Amino acid sequence: MRRAGMAGAGAGMVSIAGCGGQNDDGTTTQGTTGSSDGSGGSGVADDSFANYVTANPTNWQFNHFNFTQPFSHPMQTDMLQRWVISTNEFSDYAVSIDEFDGQNERAVLSVRDGLTWHNGDPGDPVTGEDLMAWFVCHAAVNSTVAGLYNANDIEVTGDRQIELPLDGSVNESIFRQSLNNFWLNVPYHRYGEYVERFMDATSDEERNSVRTDLRSASFDEPFGNGPFKFVSRSSNRLRMELYEHHPDADQINFDYWDVIRASTDTASVVLGMAPEGDIDMVRNFTPPQSVLSQAKQNDGILTNQIPALWGQALPFNCGHEDFGNIRVRQAIAELIDRDLVSRNYGEFGVPVQAPSGLVGNINGQNEQTDRWTRWVTDEGEEQLHRYQNPERGRRLLREEGYTKQGGKWMRPDGTQLSMPIKVPSGYTDWHPIYQTISSLLTDEGIDSEVKMIDSTSYYPNHYLEGNYVTAATGWTLGRDNPWYTFGQWFRPLADKVYKMNFKPTEVEVPPVGEPDGELQSVDVLQLFQNVRNASEENLQEAITEFAWVANQFIPMLPILEINDTAWMTSDDWNWEPAKDDAAWQAKWPQWWFPRMGLMNGKSN
Structure with a gap:
């Protein structure tokens, strides 16, 4: 998801990925940074490094298991x-x-x-x-x-x-x-x-x-064990100071880390970071080409691309009277042109080739790749359905009792088939994806509109409550082993699968290699066991079996896979590794490099 988020938030993390509109740590501030005279108090040009958010820091609470405006900064606590x-x-x-x-x-x-x-x-x-x-x-x-x-x-x-x-x-x-x-x-x-x-x-x-x-539960007081310790917060800034007792504190030569609230227009924020901006970092922002071109002309801005290991998806409410039907979900998947959706998203995304939860559709140069096939056998890769046949989609709808009249798809009860899509309003780089999907379905005769939901309430009050018909989210958890994607899609929470409103015992799919075959019950919990228990030699076979179920049941439809772009200022800060160094490929370099002594303030 957008935020290890929600995978991250869903997993009790700060976030897994971030996009336009908000940063993954849930912070915000706007104002002056560094010492009062504008120079670094420790002999560096800027004594405070600042990352960007859009929310009001005074609204945050500090229980990260509570999805209502949680805050837990990656420099305030240490990664495992x-x-x-x-x-x-x-x-x-x-x-x-x-x-x-x-x-x-x-x-x-x-x-x-x-x-x-x-x-x-x-x-x-x-x-x-x-x-x-x-x-x-x-x-x-x-x-x-x-x-x-x-x-x-x-x-x-x-x-x-x-x-x-x-x-x-x-x-x-x-x-x-x-x-x-x-x-x-x-x-x-x-x-x-x-x-x-x-x-x-x-x-x-x-x-x-x-x-x-x-x-x-809502916690009023922050806590941490990382290299920076909470000091104060206002409506525009949360400030942390160097915690000298941290084992890696001696790797850091500046005194403060600020979380600064700025405009929700992330493009204007990144373009204003250098040379005079208060913001030094946007953890992840996928820009339009015009913004990327302007940023490349600014010597004080440094960017780096990192495999996202996720992308955007269209989850279905599997308890819905229409989309609880596997054949209707498959029909919608056939009608959505993933290639067109990806082009409208921009150069940092490519379409998912065989929607089944397998990561590896994009390389570091934003090109399509088939690395995803390493997870399954050759036969299994060939059997996975690609969902590129609109005529099959129309046939499936007719077989389920839907009819097309006057260019509109009508439900068996005579009303028009409707598929609203809820989307978080602040995740601006997601919007073209779901607007394109809505447009494609509207042209097909399905009533579809994008409903913007305030970003702070989207996950706790809508998506995680199953309060939607279809919605927007990421389709995996920022890890490349498919076991984690299967976990996000199928792992039961109490008596229903988290987010998508179906019971694990309700999963039925056609026989392997026969997309139009008669539906058969599958034991999802056993599939989990098979993948988890497999030796490295048998892992591919176990994943192949589960991938077919994911490919056919599609509780959410993976649309595209993306690369993430990290943004940093380099006018006052040294970033030591060469851009092709593998050190850049750990999420996230902005969190790791200070701890490793690979990023520090330049001399005043």
């Missing part, structure tokens, strides 16, 4: 690990995997030595109890990662260590990927109440109650 996408290399960071035995169903993990909370000078050590709380709370909210372990049997085995019992055998690469894009941001002293209640729960009703309370 670092993953370089281009090389598939993992580095331990806030947490290390000391032992992993997938077949014997156990893993041992430790918190980084010297990591402390921002509640003193120095604060309390981050402990094994805090790490236990992280895993328990993610189980409480039913994050995809929680499907890999038994939360109730976690043991704190040392001051900084836990033993994590796996829920059956687990593929090691899946486990490693499960820790990506997460921060160590669940202090026991803040979340202990929910941890203990969940551990003591003896029924689904009690566990659901914990989930509800954790999702709705």
Whole structure:
């Protein structure tokens, strides 16, 4: 999703990807930065690095499991690990995997030595109890990662260590990927109440109650363990200062990190960043070509492209009287020209070739690629349906009792088939995607309109409540193993699948290789088990089986896959690695480089 967001937010993270209108950390401010005389207080040209947001910081609360305006900054808390996408290399960071035995169903993990909370000078050590709380709370909210372990049997085995019992055998690469894009941001002293209640729960009703309370809790006071510590906030700025007790604080030569509220017109923000702007960074913005061309002429602006490992999708409300029908969803998929939609999105996106949750449709040069086929067998790749046949779509509608009269598709009850699409208003670079879809369907005779929803309420009040007919979101979680996409689409939450309103036991698809064949029930939970438990040698076969189900059931239709563009100023800041260095390919360089000593303020 747009924000590891919601994958991120949905997974208890700050975000996974960001687009025009808002940044992933949920922040905002506008005003002066640096020392009062305009020069860096520590001998650098600018003593405050500032990232961009559009929301009012005074409206934020600090429980990131609550999707109502949460705030948890990536420089205020530490990520569990670092993953370089281009090389598939993992580095331990806030947490290390000391032992992993997938077949014997156990893993041992430790918190980084010297990591402390921002509640003193120095604060309390981050402990094994805090790490236990992280895993328990993610189980409480039913994050995809929680499907890999038994939360109730976690043991704190040392001051900084836990033993994590796996829920059956687990593929090691899946486990490693499960820790990506997460921060160590669940202090026991803040979340202990929910941890203990969940551990003591003896029924689904009690566990659901914990989930509800954790999702709705609002924390007034910030917390963290990262290199920058919260100082203050106003309606236009949240300020953090360097936390000298962080293990990597000596890599950083500036004193403040500001989160600045600025215009919702992200294009004007990025073009104004240098040489005199207050903003130094927009984590991710996909610009129109005109903006990109202007930015390239500004020597003080630096851009870099990173594989998004996601793209935009059209989720269906599978409880809807029309779109709860698999054949109607398939018909809509046939009628949408993904190639046209991608062209209208811009140069940073390409169409998904075979909608099935397989990432790898785009390369770093914004060109179509078939890297997605590495996840499935050759036969499985050929069998996946491409959804490029509008005539099949029309036939499917007729077979389900819909008729076309006077250029309009009519439902069996005589009313026109209608498909409104809810879209977050602030995600401006998404808008051409869904406007194109709406236009295509309107031309076909289906009543379709884009309904803009305020961005702050879109996910908590609409998408995550299943309050839509069709909607806008991302189609995977910013990880490339399909197990995570399948998790976003099919993993059950209580008695229904998260977001799309169908039960796992209701999934029916035609036989493999026969898109028009008779529907048959499939065991989704067993498919999850097969992928999770597979050895590396058998993983492709297990994914092939699940990919067919995703391809046919399509609870959401993947439209395109994108590259992300990071924006930084370089007039006052040094960014050391060459642009082709693999260091740029870990999300996100703006968060990692200061910690690694690869970004610092230039001398005054």
